Amino acid sequence: MSKSEILILIGRIKSEPAVTPALLDEAAVLIRRVFPKTPEVAGQADVVGQLLHMIDLCLPGWTIQLTGKATEPDGHWRCSLRETRGSDEVEVIGLGTGRMVELALLEALLHVTEQKALV
Secondary structure, three states, X not given: OOHHXXXXXXXXXXOOOOOOHHHHHHHHHHHHHHOOOOOOOOOOOOHXXXXXXXXXXXOOOOEEEEEEEOOOOOOXXXXXXXXXXXXXXXXXXXXXXXXXXXXXXXXHHHHHHHHHOOO
């Protein structure tokens, strides 16, 4: 797998209104190449729950920080994934932003995946 595949998907996510089950499945295929424990996407409506479960399995012990301002119809969300809490010397940090919580979560997870990918 190439890092460019992940970066292309991250670019696409930035223009999406929400994470659909099809988009989550496409991302899971790329994530699974780096993190084999990535679960299969269930095709359920609970995309946020599936993403949190994915992060939990792929990045055990990592800190998820989610901040945002809930506004109708869209919020302004930021997500950071860190190996340890509060340290600026962390080697791998995943950052994501989006108008929906799931967009920020998925982008952050893809950034960590891209950093951990070999090629």
